[in-house]
Each structure stands twice: as C-alpha cells, then as structure tokens.
Amino acid sequence: MTLRYPDDLPLRDDLREGHAAAWADIAQPGVSWTGAERVAILAEARAALDCELCNARISALSPNAVQGVHDAASALPAAVVDGIHRLRTDPQRLTRAWFDSLVEDQLSLAAYAELVSLVCTSVIIDTQHNVLGLPVAPLPDPVDGEPSGDVLDDTVDIGAWLPVMKAEADLTDTGLPSVPNIARAMSLVPRAAALFFGAFRPHYRLQQIPFAISQAQTEFIASRVSALNECFY
C-alpha cells in the first residue's frame, strides 16, 4: 500500500516523497525484524492509543503503579508490546531501569533501536495525517524475507542507553556539532537511523527553514512540543 497525501494539500514534495519512501521501507525485512513484524510494530503503536492499560497508566502518578495486560493488536511478545505502547503513549516516563530490563531479557540492543525507529517514524507520519484532519494511512503490505542483522561495529558509549557511532566534535555556526547526539541516537543500526531521519528531515532545518513560518516560530513550536512531551534533549 503506497502512502500518498491528497494533491491539493500545501505539502512540499520532499515531505511527500520522504513519507512515501519511509512507508515502503517499513514493509521490507529489517535488521532484526521481518517485514511482517515491522508492520505489526506500527499496528501496535496505533493500538496503544486506545489501550485501556495505557490510559490507566497515563492517569497514574507512576506508570509502574498500574499492572495489567495491554489491548494488543499483534502476536508480538508481551514485553515488546509493552515497550511499543509505552513509547507511543507515555514516552516521558521511560526509565533506564525499564530499558535495562527489556534489553537484558527480551530484545537485543539492535532490535530495540530498530523498534524505536519504527515507532517514532510512524508517530511522525500518523501525526502528520492527524493534524491535517486526514485518516491515517493504511499500513503497508509486508514483504517476505529475512532480517539482515547489519549493525554498526565501531561504536562508542556517550552515556546514552545505546552505543552510538563515533563522530567529530566540530561545531557548526548553529553552535551544535556537525553530527548532534540526537542524530547518533539510533546509529547502532544505520538503517534505523536512516528510516527515521528520512521521514523527519523534510519537517525541519536548523537554519534557513524553507517554510512560510519563520525560524523563530519553528523553534517555538519545537520547544513547545519538547516541553509538552517533557523531553530533556
């Protein structure tokens, strides 16, 4: 199923193309997940929005205070479903202890990085549809094949939960490094990083933003989203 926005919407071509390419890539076998599992991860991310357990946790002082079973939309393992639902509905309360437990017992680091990329890419694309008043795009049809297992060998620990690619610390005139940490967050799995940023890049520039709103307005919106989502970065 190809993703296509209505022609009459004032969306730039690179956004239309970036989202269509991401949707097509999601259907392909990944690094740790098959195409069917990758599409199931997206289905699960959507199901989280109507999950009773997730809604109860959001209302609780601590998400750990509420136990139960998620309203799952797939046959993915329960711990994976839990991870997807938390990331979709309550990301600001993910903890290092939760992450450590998940990757110790249930998922490889690479599988986790790929899962994060899939969920977050779908959040961008689904949110884009939601905010324009469009129904979300039908999920892509999965493509058969085996996961590649391709991960980056040469990584470094910068204090993040995942090891990341090495990068120079040189600064650009924005005051940020030429490769900011956020761009390295999923770099253990280069294809995961490429998927996410392929969808993200048409939405934002650090400078000379090619939009009808100003750079300051852009940064204000970005900052407000970060504050609402209680995001430190």
Add this chain to the structure above:
Amino acid sequence: MLLRASGEQTGTEYDLNAVTNDTGDAGVEHESLLRELTEAAIRNRWDDLEDVRARAMQAMGEQETVDALTVAAAFNGITRVADATGIPLDEQTAATTVEMRDVTGIDRFDYAQKSARYSTADGSW
C-alpha cells in the same frame, strides 16, 4: 535552546520561560495560535485542533498553518527518540546552557532524574 540561538541571529530576545510554561509571552509572532495548535496536536485533541486550525488559517494563512503543524508532527516523533534512548545533550550545548536550563526548569526532564523519579524503590519497573 535553538529558539535562543535563533534570537541571537536576528537580534531578538525571547522569553524562554514562556516556552517551557503553558502560559506567557515568549515574543514570537502569532504565538498564541501556535501554542494552541501545538497543544491540540500533541494532546490528540482533534476537535479542538479543527477549530484552532480554522482560526489559524484565517489569521496566519493556510501554508503557514500547515507548516506549523508539520513542525509539530516531526517533534512529536523525535522527542520520543530522545526519551527512548536517553541521549545526552551535546557537550557544547550542555556547557553553555547551564543557567538557562536551571531558570526554565528544563533540568527536571533530565533522563537520569526522570529515571530516578519514575523507577520503583527496588529499581524494578
């Protein structure tokens, strides 16, 4: 933090407290509408969004409104990447924003602090 950098480039000073707080005036054009658009979009309040989107299109223009929502959609995704990977601030950014992060309260979102706040006493989850 990039709003501050944007202000430095244009010689404009923005009130960064108004960005992290739910009310206030940071000094950005059409700020009230941008704030409403963003909150309705991120809080999944679609009925509210339909209303504010119509008002924004009238006041700001259709392209401006769509562009604003396009930025919000992107950051709804990338904030989750940061939250799910515990990625630290870039070294230079961390060094130059100590006071600003303290004043605006952004430090309360630090991943180590949040992990301590939301983990159970025995470290389980």
